[in-house]
Amino acid sequence: MKIFLDSANLEEIEKASKLKVVDGITTNPTLMAKSGANLSMAKLIKKICSLISGLVSVEGVAIKKDEIIKEGKELAKIAKNIVYKIPISEDGLAAAYELEKQGVKTNITLVFSLSQALLAAKVGASFVSPFIGRLEDNGEDGLKLIEEIVSVFNRYQFKSQIIAASVRNVYHVKKAAFLGCHIATVPYKVLTQMYRHFLTDKGLQVFLADWQKIKK
Numbered sequence: 001m002k003i004f005l006d007s008a009n010l011e012e013i014e015k016a017s018k019l020k021v022v023d024g025i026t027t028n029p030t031l032m033a034k035s036g037a038n039l040s041m042a043k044l045i046k047k048i049c050s051l052i053s054g055l056v057s058v059e060g061v062a063i064k065k066d067e068i069i070k071e072g073k074e075l076a077k078i079a080k081n082i083v084y085k086i087p088i089s090e091d092g093l094a095a096a097y098e099l100e101k102q103g104v105k106t107n108i109t110l111v112f113s114l115s116q117a118l119l120a121a122k123v124g125a126s127f128v129s130p131f132i133g134r135l136e137d138n139g140e141d142g143l144k145l146i147e148e149i150v151s152v153f154n155r156y157q158f159k160s161q162i163i164a165a166s167v168r169n170v171y172h173v174k175k176a177a178f179l180g181c182h183i184a185t186v187p188y189k190v191l192t193q194m195y196r197h198f199l200t201d202k203g204l205q206v207f208l209a210d211w212q213k214i215k216k
Helices: 010-018 029-033 041-051 065-076 090-101 114-122 132-137 142-156 170-178 188-194 198-215
Strands: 002-006 024-026 055-059 082-087 106-111 127-130 161-164 183-186
Touching: 002 010, 002 188, 010 041, 010 188, 024 183, 041 055, 055 106, 065 082, 065 090, 082 090, 090 106, 090 114, 106 114, 114 127, 114 142, 127 142, 132 142, 132 170, 142 161, 142 170, 161 170, 170 183, 170 188, 183 188
Parallel strands: 002 024, 002 183, 024 055, 055 082, 082 106, 106 127, 127 161, 161 183
Antiparallel strands: none
């Protein structure tokens, strides 16, 4: 399973890229606003794309089909590794179909049901992003949705890759991997938690203590 970092914070992205485990980046207008970078949106996107060789999902603000297509083309010009992120809607699906035909990769986002994911795959979106955490916030089973989408996409051999989004913890990542999800996009905090375990910390303390005994 690929791991994307869900962030627009340049410091986080630079640190994560040095770990050599991050395959791409996902962003959205909220993350851009919280980035802390004193840069225009275009310059921030360009900087993010320069920090990582993988794909970078960038979301705009257009709502109508023609506007979405225009915005997608403009954003795709910023860097070769741009993926245009489109919230699912009638106009969004129609625009994604046209953009994919024209060579612009799309990521259909804010997906909360199997039917939405199915339509996104039908129009040829490169990526489909079901939101685990937000579903759970509303008392629904986000991981069950991932399981359903993986099963249906595999059965009908859809080419769209599934991105487990709105990931809140390491358990979400583990289960997404177990269920066969193509990608999990995680906040920097969750990424750092993935390589930690209390038994690892305990074991390291024992090893260091024993090494001090040997040195003496």
